[in-house]
Every structure is written in structure tokens, then in C-alpha cells.
Amino acid sequence: MALATTIPFCFFFLYWWSIPESPRWLLATGKFYAAEEIIRKMAAKNGKPLPPDYMTTLQMKYNAAKKAQHQNNVNNSVEDENKTYGLVDLFKTPNLRKKTLIITFIWFTNTSVYVGLSYFAAVLGGDEYINFLLAGAVELPTYIVLYPVISRYGRRTNLCVSMLIGGLACLATALPIKGETFTLVLYCVGKMGISSSYVVLPLFASELYPTVVRGLGMSLSGVAGMLGPIFIPLVNYLGAEHIILPLILMGVLLVTGGLASLLLPETLNHHLPQTLEDGERFGKTIKQKPDLTRDENL
Template identity: 60%
Template sequence: MDLDDVLPQVGEFGRYQKLVLWFILLPGVFPCGFHAYNQLFMAATPDHWCRVKELEEFDARLVRNISIPTVVLLDGQTRFSQCTMYDLNYTNSLEFYESVNYTNVRTVPCEHGWVYDKEGHENTIITEWDLVCDKDLSATLALVLLGLGGLLGNYFFGYVQDGIGRKPAFFIYLFIQCVFGTATAFANNFATWTIFRIGVGFTVPAILGTPYVLAIELVGPRHRTLVTILINIAYSLALVSLAIIVWVIREWRLLALATTLPFLTLFLHWWLLPESPRWLLAQGRIKEAEKILLQMGKINGKKLPENFISNLTIQDINQNNVQVDYGIRHLFQSPNLRWKTIIVTFIWFTNTSVYVGLSYYAPALGGDEFLNFFLAGAVELPTYLFLWPAMEKWGRRWSLCVSMVIGGSACLATFLVQNDSVITLGLYCIGKMGISSSFVVLPLMASELYPTVVRGLGMSVSSMMGMLGPVFIPLVNYLGSDMLTLPLIIMGTMLVMGGACSLLLPETLNQHLPQTLQDAEKAGLDCFACCTPPQLDSKIRAMHESRF
């Protein structure tokens, strides 16, 4: 039984779907956006220099001028050293240091801790636990471990979502996220804090899977693009909201609570969030699917056909009642689905790596890090105005390709203007817009390529491999301390390669969602049909013609 044949009769995108989308699914996107990036500000590293305990009664910046040497960075800029100080007797009066010839004074590592410039950050884990100098990789390591947690969480999420349903999967992961997110605020050392962050990372970005997949599965083919755009707008708004929150709350423990506790209210949605009728039908749970569809038709002002159940042939029911334990091997069982899985997974890896990498890199671009992060989220919003009609006219494949190539080219171009910070920031924003667009198209296209019986598993496998990106991308961004544009060049190269691979996939615009593995075999790779315009599925065309 194909749900796309039934939805026009009960409402493809009626009041029921709109209420679920606006009041349940879109708010359900925010936990992922908040917890994916709040760590950047909990572990922010402010400017710092060696503490001179003998001169603590004097102005900190005056003490810095007489006790801290300057160093020249690889980009030619000069700044005060963050890890060394002059080896002097600091019991003398301040006037004594005016006559000191500092060129002959040796420097030593900090002996009594550090003084932190708290103008931008009141308190972070870096300032509280002195994670600087020989411990300056701690923040990067924490991001790597957050990514590893996400890698593991995505793997299990696919089985949970396809095994027990979209709805239970979301609330299980929400519970895990709230527990570890709250516990983060009470960590008393870096090791404990990191363990709690791994727990949070276990749910990121897996928890985004339910709002996304459920939104796709509740509507008809013509409305998938719209709900995908809305889900991604909600995610961008989550980033913009997070930028405002971290600007207001500069204390990391309060920030951990402020970005976690509000989501406890989402548990009230348990009684409102429906299970996916597509998933229920694929599992052979006909009565439960019928109950949801009846409610959908009632709220949409339509009536489910009386012969709905009788239209399910005995063969359909027998097939649905056969309990098949689908696993990763089913994604690679046939050459067709195998290559689709490989290509989608590679593109997902490049998209996740670059999207997360550019988002992580925003505060490192110089200037106001809060404003940079705000812009990194805000520049995504205008792209959706152009992306929506592009996806409907050009299809998924060309929209994905063009977005990735434009974003990648902008990142590569930063090499030519690496000494101009303003143009570099502008190209960064273009790159962020490009990757944001492709990040909208890819999950939609993947959800339309994978059949229902393994859709959650397929998307989880692809996104799980994509989560290898957030594991290594913090290390790539760390290279930016020596060359600002090097991470952008690496990420730009990855985007262009992914854009080229996207043209190998079949177009999915206006096509029925495949239900079974056999359905997925009907659309092969389109290696030589890159210029073919999207064609409307014959069943959908006939259905539309009968209605108008």
C-alpha cells in the first residue's frame, strides 16, 4: 500500500500536518541546533597572559606591558605572549622597569597561572581550569570527542528509529540530551565535563532525524520541498537564537542550563506527536496507521475512503506482517542501492564536515566572535528564498550540485585574498550560504532515495559516516592558527568534489517515496542524464490531472 495514493484523499498538507509541523516538529529542531554549538562558547579561550603575583595590586594591563614579551605570528601580526613572561625581580617599584633593557632579559614559562581578559567571556571552562598553553588542545579535543559521541549515537539511532518508531526514538534521545546537558553545568573538572559532553554528543545530530523524517513522511510529494525548507529555517533560527543567548549569558554553567532546561517542555508533546503512518504500514501495523489517517482526514475536513482497508490486498498484508529485521547489509544488497548509499554517504560526509567546520570557524575569523556566529546563522536564511523555487524547477540533483560548487569555489577563492580580512569574511559568508543550501537538499534527496523500510537506517548510516567530519574538522580548524585560510581551502576542495558526485544520483523531484527494497530498484543511477529535466511520476501526474 502506497501512502502517497491515500494522502490526496485525506489531505497532503492540510491543517493536521501544519499543526504538527508548526507546533511540534519545528520546535523539536532547536535542541540539536543549541547543543551542537553551545560548546564553542562554554570552551571559549579569551586572551590571556602570565600572572605576576607580586604586582597583582596594580592595573592588569600595565603589569602586562612591563612583564610580558611580544611575539610575531606567522601572518606578521604582533601580540603579547600568552605563555611566557620576563624573568625579573618583580618586588621593585614600577619606575624601575622603565629603565630595563628587555632585549637582554630572558623569558620563562608562566609560574603562577594566568590573567584572563574577561571582557568577552565572564567565565569559561578554559578560564576556570586553566586549559591554556601546554593544555591548549583541550577545547579541540573536547569537540573531537563530541563528534565521536555523535558518530556512535547516529549508528544506534537508525536502528531505534526503524525498529521501534520515529516517535519513541525522538523522546529517548531528548531524555539523554537533557540529562547530560544539565549534568554538564555541575561538572567540577575537565574530565567529568568531557564525559557529559560525549553524552550530549551522542544525540547530535541524530535527534534531528525524527522531526525531519516525520515531516517528510506526513506530507505528499508536492510538499516535501516546503517542509524541508521550513525544517532548515527552524535550524538556522536555532543558531541565531543561540548567538543571542551566548551573547547575553557569558558564564558557562548558566549557559549549559539555559540551553537545556527549556527543552524539558518538549516532553509534553508525547501525547500530541503522531507516529509515522508510512512506518506503521511498512511494519504491518495497519489498524494504528488507519487510526492516524482517520484523525488526519477529520482535522483536514476530509474523509478516508471506506474501502481503504479492503484495498490492501491479502498479498500486501502478508508482506507487511512478515517481520524482517532490516540491517546495514540491505543497503548494500543490490548494486543499485549500494552505489546510491556510497554516493549519498560521501556527499553527506563532505556536507557535514564543511557545514560544521565553517560554523566552528566563525569565531576564529577575528572581530566580534558573537557577531560572527550570528552572521554564520543569519546568512543561511536568505538562501532559502532562492532554494525553494530552484528545487522545484531544477530538481534536487542540480540544486545540490550548484550549491556545493558555488560554496566550494568561494572557500577556495579565500587563498587569493588571504591578506584582506573583509573580503575573506565575505567569501566565508558565500561559502556558508552554499553549504547551507546543499545541507537542505541532501537530506531531502536521501530520504527520497532510501525506501521506507530502511529509510531511517540509511539516513543514519550516511549521517553517521558524515559525523566523521566533526571528528577531524576541529583539528583542521586548529591549523588556522598558522594560516587563516588553510581550513577554508581544504573545505572548499571537499565541496567541489561532492558537487561533482551529486550528478550521478537519479532525480527524485515529484517521484513517489519508495516503500520497499524492490521499489528502490526502479530508479537507477543517472550517470548520463545530467541535463534531463525532472519528470513527474506517472501516477502522480494522473492523480493531478484527475483533480483539475
């Protein structure tokens, strides 16, 4: 079973070299000509030719932005093009550090509870196969309605509400109401909530990290999040004596993570941060609410 579920991933290595680099990242790191080549290929593939002066205008805006940022140091524009970024850059400045820690904590919470609830289906009582089927079926509605909802009301609100719904449903199992059906219903609501937040979080996180360290930030948060499934089986084992105890612990995690998401800025219809300076300013100087007056495809 382990081989059957892991060997197919080896095929990813057969085509990674054919995937183009992100033009946004290339522009942010000063690799303009490489970005131009990819942008023109994208335009041709989509059947939407670029205006004749598109790349010239883009380069002028880029050079103007670089000049404004580094007007006190003429050598920085050359240095930035060759600069490499590391995990340390995520923690150098206070606002970016705060966002990195919050995203990582929420990622840990989401991964832990999602895996924990998936494992917990078999010990709810009744038919374990039916329970596991329901645990997967309740995820489907979230995938259908989630995209239009986050496009209208933003990422942060949906992440927070999803985690709170899931967390409160898990905590509600402590109510003095007996019966396997009651616990199963609350479990399904909790699984629906965590499934929704598990979809929103990667999108939200990718829009919060600045382009030059976006891959590093996503990797850091993702790896830290996977520490949760190492410990979550021990939490589920507590259910051998008290069946609702794991649900209560996971509910506390979800509610805490949902409230922590309110400390992050909304990203809907805002320009993505490009540089570390943009990442530090993002959330300080922009509005915390989604800009509903602007086109989402900025």
C-alpha cells in the first residue's frame, strides 16, 4: 500500500523541467528579459497578443520603482538582481515575521485537525465504513461553493469562519446530549469546516508572502504543518477512554487558529507583495478589508 500510494509521485520528476519560471518572481528579482520571454509565450498561448509597448512600459515602471526604492544607493539595483533569499528573510522584519508565524501556526492547526478528524471517523461508533464515507462526502459541498464565496467576501473572513464553525462543532460534542448520531452530526460539521479552511489557507498564504520568498514561506509553513500528523494519533488515542476528548482538543486548536487569522490582512483585490519591503508594508498601510470596488484580476 505504501508503494502504491508513493511511486506515482515519481512521475512529477519527468516534467518539472518543462514548467516555466514565475514571471512575477523573475520581475521581482530583476530578471526582466527572462520574464519577457515567458510573458510573450503566455500571451501567444492564450491568443491575446501583447500591445506593442507593453514590455517597454513594464520595464519603465520596474526601473522607476527600483530607482525610488534605492535612490540613496545606486549599487543596490545591481546587487538585488543577484541576491539570493533564505528563510532568515522571513523573520528579519516585525510585520513579515508576525505573518509568517501566524500562517505557520494556522497551517499546523489545519493539517493536524484535518488528519485527526479523518483518522477519528473509525472510532465514532456504528459502522466505521459509513462514518468514513460521510467524512469524505461532507467535503464536497465546500468545494462547490467555496470559490464564489471567497471571491466575494475575501480570504481572511472565510478562513476564520470555517475554522470557527469546525472548532465550535467539535467543542459542542461536550454538551450533555447523548447518542452516536448527535456526535456523528457534529463530527461531520467539524469536518466540513476544516475542509473549507484547508482549501482557503494555501491561497491566502500565497498572497501574503512576498514574491521573492513565496516559495520559501509556503514550504516552511507546509513542513511545519506536517509535524501535526506525527502527534495527532496520540491525541486520537485519548478517545479510547473518553471518545469526545480528542474532538475537544481539536476544537480548541481550530478556534485558536481561527481567531489568530483575524490578525492577518485581507488580500482580496489587493496587489500581491513583490519584494521584502512590500511584504513588510502589506498589512500596515493597506486596508484590512477586501477592496470590492476593484477588479479581482489586477
